[in-house]
Structure formats: structure tokens, C-alpha cells
Amino acid sequence: MELVQKKFKHVNIQDPFFSSLINDYKEFTTWFAKKAEDKAYVFEDENDKVNGFLYLKTEEGSVDDVVPQLPNKKRLKVGTMKINARGTKLGERFIKKIFDHALHNKVSEIYVTVFPAHEVLIALFTKYGFTQVAEKHTQNGTELVLIKNLNVLQNTLVRSYPLMDMANRNIYLLSLNPQWHTRLLPDSILTNESADIIEDISHANSVHKVYLAAMDGLEKLKPGDILVIYRTTDHQGPAHYRSVATSVGVVEEYRSIRSFASRDEFMSYCQPYSVFSDAELDQFWQRKNYPHVFRFTYNAAFKRRVTRGEMIEQFGIDPAAYWGFMRLTRDQFNLIAQAGQMDESIIIN
Incomplete structure (x- = not known):
């Protein structure tokens, strides 16, 4: 459909x-x-x-x-x-x-x-x-x-959506490879041209997302933490220009895959909002090789992607740091959001 x-x-x-x-x-x-x-x-x-x-x-x-x-x-x-x-x-x-x-x-x-x-x-x-x-x-x-x-802002994260409560929140850069990014965040703009997300008609466009990953540090995630989604290079050119920040979300919940009592509980939690097929989820459950499971709201796509090069050269982000999952300062977040032409009205301090 x-x-x-x-x-x-x-x-x-x-x-x-x-x-x-x-x-x-x-x-x-x-x-x-x-x-x-x-x-x-x-x-x-x-x-x-x-x-x-x-x-x-x-x-x-x-x-x-x-x-x-x-x-x-x-x-x-x-x-x-x-x-x-x-x-x-x-x-x-x-x-x-x-x-x-x-x-x-x-x-x-x-x-x-x-x-x-x-x-x-x-x-x-x-x-x-x-x-x-x-x-x-x-x-x-x-x-x-x-x-x-x-x-x-209202009394819960979801009732406040799409507003983001920035007060005393941790902010992280979270990397996704292109395969998963395309499935998870279809209306994130992937060209340097400004675009109107209103015209996007992708079937995968939804408020909530569930993702699984193996990156160190994800167990730190707490409800209300801010995520800057970073799509890694598609190998069409240097990562300096092809790896890009595309969108922002807010963490709803973090769980270890081992916290689920059964496969059925795990599948029922992931299926409604996951980008993964049932076969992929079943494999993840059997192997436990992606132990971090988290749900987040998808609050805004940047109108313009922000390159790795910009973030290093203009916003002071360490090129030698681990970009898979990395803490950002509030100033760095503000600069990325401005460069991405994100609607700043959703940011509540």
C-alpha cells in the first residue's frame, strides 16, 4: 500500500x-x-x-x-x-x-x-x-x-512531540550505514539541495523507530537523550564529503536484547517500528550480536545534509574520535542544526 x-x-x-x-x-x-x-x-x-x-x-x-x-x-x-x-x-x-x-x-x-x-x-x-x-x-x-x-512542552516525551526538551540532556551522534539509513529515515535529505519533506511519500515515514546495534556506549542511552543521525559514506566519494548528518531524534527507551524474556516478546517489541525484516530480527535474536535495542522518536530531517568535513573543519569535532557513537556538546549540536537548516522552533531550552 x-x-x-x-x-x-x-x-x-x-x-x-x-x-x-x-x-x-x-x-x-x-x-x-x-x-x-x-x-x-x-x-x-x-x-x-x-x-x-x-x-x-x-x-x-x-x-x-x-x-x-x-x-x-x-x-x-x-x-x-x-x-x-x-x-x-x-x-x-x-x-x-x-x-x-x-x-x-x-x-x-x-x-x-x-x-x-x-x-x-x-x-x-x-x-x-x-x-x-x-x-x-x-x-x-x-x-x-x-x-x-x-x-x-507537555508531561511526556511523546505528548511533546515534535518538540525537543534540550534542558540537561545528553546529545549523541549516532552513525548508520547507508543500507539501514535508507530504510529507517526515508525522508532525510540525501543531496546538498534543499528539499521539501512534505512531498515525501515513503511508506516508512513514521514517528517512532526501533533500531539494533553493537556499538560500544549505547547502553548509556536514557529517555530524552538527543540523537543526531549520521549516515556513513556510501563510497561514492571521500567520506569527508559523503558521510553526513541528516536528522535528529529523541530516545524513548533503551533495552539490552537480553532483557527480553523470549523471542516472541523481542519480536513484538521490534516489529511495529523496526526497519529489519522478521528474518533479520530472528537472526539477531539467535545470535545476540546486536545487543543494544532502542526506540526513538524521529523529530526532524535536516533540509540540508551536513558533511563530516564541515563538522571537523568548522564545528571542532575531533576527526580521530569514534564516530559510531559520540557525545556532542550543545554548541556542536546547535551548529549542526543550523547548518542542516533544521526548524529551530522544535528546540525548547
Whole structure:
């Protein structure tokens, strides 16, 4: 299945997927027709049947059709979001797209209206820090108005996402070889040209990642630690120019592979967010040659990659150090983030 952007006029509203939306919103068919030239994210299966639909819109001003009204502000509105879950992580992939758009459009707030009966959808938004602030009353009934403030840290790492709490955090450079990097972080830009990550449609784009490695020192990882992801050379040229920092994440949890009581427990922990196939995971479990298992949130891809040469010559990073897993200073992190043109609004000191 593939997540693509399509104009409304190229989406089949007769697909059974839209039946519940047509039933919930009396004006849905008319509204859909008016949006003919607008684009939405559409998730289709191998039979071209719709399994997910996400429409986003940037707004400026007050929101006066809810009670109480929302004050004048630039916001991203989640206009329509529906998922046929079927055990997939599509909801979290849509969440990632929502936050990508919010940062790209430099909004301070995201809002969505949801009928109370849609408990699973409400739980998904709540998981990522949305809270109810108002209600919307129409001929269709009463909807809850959920808001996500993009300027304020919340009480958990995931509820705060994509913000990064930098206060008293350790910062590390973590290297990945190109094979794993491509699988794990598909929207990290791998050219020197600035690019718009909003256009990325990779199936592997998600908030959470699980990775296994054997590098010394990884057992030091603690929740909240910051990771600068470093893709090692692809051997297309000197590592000085081809090894690059590409993105940042925040550690959620570290575990030793030996902390899992069984293969089944290990597989169930890794499978949802791992880049590795079941066969690869099974091999890792049998051999225990990658003892470090950690989960992290994928907070931002750099708009521009930062080369090993820059980090050595301009940012003072020791070329003789072990670049597999290396502690960075806050100043070094700031310089890398600036060179990578990362959205600094996600950094909270």
C-alpha cells in the first residue's frame, strides 16, 4: 500500500471508505466537489481501494464556529482524517505528516474536530498532545475541538512531540550505514539541495523507530537523550564529503536484547517500528550480536545534509574520535542544526 498526494477530483468518492463520512456530514459530498483542485493524502491498497484519507489546510484568523471561539492565530486545520486501521501504523504516519506540515508552514497550533464516538481517533490525537478546548455544534451534531500547541512542552516525551526538551540532556551522534539509513529515515535529505519533506511519500515515514546495534556506549542511552543521525559514506566519494548528518531524534527507551524474556516478546517489541525484516530480527535474536535495542522518536530531517568535513573543519569535532557513537556538546549540536537548516522552533531550552 502506498501513501500518495492526489487532487480531490482524482479520488473516487464512491469508494465505500467514504460512506461513514457522507453519513456523518450532510454537506460532505458538496464540500468534496468544491475541493476538486485541492490535494489530500490518500492511502490505497493493492486493489486501489482507499484505506486512509487526510486533508490539511493552513488558516489565519479566529475560529468563530466553535464554542468558545479560538483567538486570532495562524493554525493548521486537520480538515478530514479517516483511517481503516487493520493493524497498520497509518494513524501515526498521518500524525507525522500533520506535524511536518505544521512546521513547514510555521504555525503555532493545530486543531481538529472529532465526533465523541470516534474514540480510537481521539486517543491517537491525545497520545500526541492534543487536548479538548471547545465544541462545534452543527446540524450534524456536536464535535469535540482538539488543539495541539506547538510552543509548549507537555508531561511526556511523546505528548511533546515534535518538540525537543534540550534542558540537561545528553546529545549523541549516532552513525548508520547507508543500507539501514535508507530504510529507517526515508525522508532525510540525501543531496546538498534543499528539499521539501512534505512531498515525501515513503511508506516508512513514521514517528517512532526501533533500531539494533553493537556499538560500544549505547547502553548509556536514557529517555530524552538527543540523537543526531549520521549516515556513513556510501563510497561514492571521500567520506569527508559523503558521510553526513541528516536528522535528529529523541530516545524513548533503551533495552539490552537480553532483557527480553523470549523471542516472541523481542519480536513484538521490534516489529511495529523496526526497519529489519522478521528474518533479520530472528537472526539477531539467535545470535545476540546486536545487543543494544532502542526506540526513538524521529523529530526532524535536516533540509540540508551536513558533511563530516564541515563538522571537523568548522564545528571542532575531533576527526580521530569514534564516530559510531559520540557525545556532542550543545554548541556542536546547535551548529549542526543550523547548518542542516533544521526548524529551530522544535528546540525548547
